[in-house]
Amino acid sequence: MFMVQKNEAQKERLEKILKKVKLVYGAVPPQMEFLGSIEADYLEEFLNTVLRIVKHPHIEPDLFGFIRLHVAFKEEYPYCKMFNTKFLLAKGYTQEQLDKAIANIGAVPFDEKHQVLASKAIKAIYESKLFTKEDFDALYILGWTQKDVFDAIEHAGTIFRNGRILTAYAIKG
Numbered sequence: 001m002f003m004v005q006k007n008e009a010q011k012e013r014l015e016k017i018l019k020k021v022k023l024v025y026g027a028v029p030p031q032m033e034f035l036g037s038i039e040a041d042y043l044e045e046f047l048n049t050v051l052r053i054v055k056h057p058h059i060e061p062d063l064f065g066f067i068r069l070h071v072a073f074k075e076e077y078p079y080c081k082m083f084n085t086k087f088l089l090a091k092g093y094t095q096e097q098l099d100k101a102i103a104n105i106g107a108v109p110f111d112e113k114h115q116v117l118a119s120k121a122i123k124a125i126y127e128s129k130l131f132t133k134e135d136f137d138a139l140y141i142l143g144w145t146q147k148d149v150f151d152a153i154e155h156a157g158t159i160f161r162n163g164r165i166l167t168a169y170a171i172k173g
Contacts, residue, residue: 003169004037013040021047024054029083031166053155058148062091063114067121067152068159069098070105074126077163113142121152125160 007014014036021028024047036043053064065088072080088098093109100107106119120139124131139149 003171004034007037007040010036010040014043017043017047024050030079031162034166034169049158053151056148056151058145059117059152060110060114062088062093063108063110063118063152064155065091066098066101066108067105067118067156070101070118070122071125071156071159072163073102075160075163077167079166080159080163113144116142117144117148117152120149121156124153125156 017036017040018028018032021032021043025032032043032046035046053059054061056064065084068080069084069088071077072084085098089095097109101109101118105122106115108115108118110118117139120131120135123135136149140146
């Protein structure tokens with residue numbers, strides 16, 4: 001799937017990290033094997049990010065899955081489209097809910113507070129030059145903290161960035 005070489009120098013450390021990944025996801029997604037093949041530190045950092053958002057104190061953890069789904073479809077990241085679709089369907093969301101969020105991230109199946117956060121996070125990534133103090137204020141008025149807002153924007157940006165990197169390394173026709 002990806003044009004990388006095995007990371008034999010870090011094989012033992014990588015196997016330990018991959019066991020943790022398997023506990024979280026039930027399997028080892030190819031993009032995580034890819035990260036580990038480049039450098040075990042990359043995979044460990046990514047796993048720590050995943051664990052941090054899953055335990056986020058204020059943001060519904062599944063919102064991050066919908067953000068990933070939206071970006072994956074917008075950017076045509078095939079594996080991320082498939083993975084996040086399966087992930088969210090397995091959590092009990094309907095295909096109709098997913099389709100609505102793909103078309104308009106503000107239609108995520110959560111309260112208005114989360115809908116606005118998702119919309120602003122996507123705006124911050126795709127229209128960063130148009131993102132203003134008023135956008136931040138609209139989020140703070142809803143009760144989001146500076147860290148909450150950063151975490152949502154950072155996650156959207158990470159998915160955008162990682163998808164581009166994975167696309168570069170993907171084996172193509």
